[in-house]
Amino acid sequence: MEIVRKNISMNHICGRSQTQITLDDDFIVPDSKPDILKRIADCGEVIIEGMKAGDGRASVNGKMQFSLLYQADKTGGAPDCMEGSIDFGETVGMDGLSAGDTLKCTGGLKHKSYQRKKNKCVSDSIA
Secondary structure (H helix, E strand, O other), X not given: XXXXXXXXOOXXXXXXXXXXXXXXXXXXXXXXXXOEEEEEEEEEEEEXXXXXEEOOEEEEEEEEEXXXXXXXXXXXXXXXXXXXXXXXXXXXXXXXXXXOOOOOOOOOOOOEEEXXXXXXXXXXXXX
């Protein structure tokens, strides 16, 4: 007679939550780069670096990286590029969540805006 043992595990979704945050920061164009005359294009992505489940809440941290393609003020208006990132940390309330639970988190960009404050300073606002 042989005893056969099988481990059965089951995953289930205990809750979902969604939140939106706004990230604002000012970036100064390095002296090695030409001043900004006009924005041509921009792109960005959210990178989740860490998640932690707690009782009734989840902590998420990461960064939003962006690139800005712009027309330079000098050098005959040739295009140039500037890159940067904004760190974030957010706590999201979730009913039914317990410490040690497995989390899945995705992020995306809904709205990006750049304002030229001065030739060397860009205000970045992301939602």
